[in-house]
Amino acid sequence: MPTISRDEVAHLARLARLAVTEEELDLFAGQLEVILTSVARVGEVAAADIPPTSHAVGLTDVFRADVPRPGLTQQQALSGAYATEDGRFRVPRILDES
């Protein structure tokens, strides 16, 4: 039976870039425990020699003619941005040092 600690949930939230609250940690730890216990039933199936399926329809390389196709204009691409500057996305600093 899988057990998932509050610390593990906090770690998962960090990995998933979710600034969860203390109350959420309590709630999610309990709920994820219940869900994981249930889904762990996949382990009951003897499947050592069974190949995995990632996709129901076989994936094949898809090609297209090597001709230019119009994409979004710069204006369209920036149309949903929170902030822009000089025709680019303006984002917060990416390094920790200010």
Place this chain on the structure above:
Amino acid sequence: MTRLTRCSAAELAARIHAQDITAVEVTRTHLDRIAAVDPALHAFLHLDGPAALAAAAAVDDGLRRGDPPASPLAGVPLALKDVFTTVDMPTTCGSRMLQGWWPPYDATVTRKLRAAGVVIVGKTNMDEFAMGSSTENSAYGPTRNPWDLDRVPGGSGGGSAAAVAAFEVPLAIGTDTGGSIRQPSAVTGTVGVKPTYGGVSRYGLVAFSSSLDQGGPVARTVLDAALLHEVIGGYDPLDSTSIDAPVPPVVQAARAGATGDLTGIRVGVVSQFRGDGYQPGVRRAFEVAVSRLRELGADIVEVSCPSFDHALPAYYLIAPSECSSNLARFDGMRYGLRVGDDGGRSAEEVMSLTREAGFGPEVKRRIMLGTYALSAGYYDAYYGQAQKVRTLIIRDFAAAFDQVDVLVSPTTPTTAFRIGERVDDPMAMYLSDLCTIPANLAGNAALSVPAGLSDDDGLPVGLQVMAPALADDRAYRVAAAYEAARDDADGGPLVQRVPDLEVAAR
């Protein structure tokens, strides 16, 4: 004369194309109906009456000029699930993350609908990013079931199903990752189809679980669903998983089925999807439906698909895993919400604050579940093993379809549950998808057709018909035959018995 809102899409189209009525009149009547009942229902997140009337007027103009209709559904109003991008309307996916986002491009489904002259009246409510079975996970509040306003309309596509059941529109588009078209259709007494994976383009469908997501039609009759299926289906070079093959002849199959003969059709009843755990009224309605198929000439056999018992756990590993990866795109940088950008915080901090504020609890749960299942040390036991179960489910379907033409089961184990009943219990919510998930994991076609009312609570029950990949037409044929027999026995279509909401709305 039948009220326009009570007509099927096929009837409306025929009258519009014969210029007996105008598309503008049809659209206006439906917009009036929406204005009257949607305050009680909340099926729509966004409406654009002027644009819908303009699109309808364009269809009328063409017909007046003597142009042939752009498609068999030209001029018919439709509601689009708010997960397909539209340049002229917001696309929110039921999430605060995308509140007010106007996409810079149309989904292929949107483009095909426009090209076919179908009148898109608005965008429908849904569980956030299509994760849920009740539409209660929408950031904009739940949609209510027109059969009983205290109950859920299913999910994630509860808005689309409720809009069709409440006669707000004759047609809608949904998406089905684990049952999000079929389960809402079952609990609202409508027809919902998950086409074969790859049969309808995913371009512009905001991704939840890419190997499972599939758009499809919602309607009040099997023929209407088939007509819509042919409008939206077909190969799309912009979707690398789109199947490069003709759309199965679903309209022809629906018309053939309606003649009511299933002689020689072999129907398999899935042994895993009956018995305990099913609401007694659902079980009885299902048994009646199976006897009706037998009366129509079908050979009924019981078929065992043992791996289906593990479909639900496999799905709730695979879908969250793909979701944790797909939803990484919502980082607050290029579009959508951004929270906490005070000039001091780093991009990573802003990203975490944005995702915390922008996502609701179910989306967060699934992202964390997927992150867990894909992490080193757990991958083989969870995601890897789920992928193997997926192989076994595909093999079970293959073996079953060696013996029978279609498989049937109840669409979902219960009728519509009460709003709030399952929100605090994710596993109870997940069980709604028990019978619909195998077809998503295997990628084959499946639909839900109304199978009467449950005798214990008077709410609609769905009959699920599953067919092999690219044999969508078989499911339509069986469903259309069943629908005709059911209507004959009941003295009219089930959905016409939905309570009149104008009274309820007051």
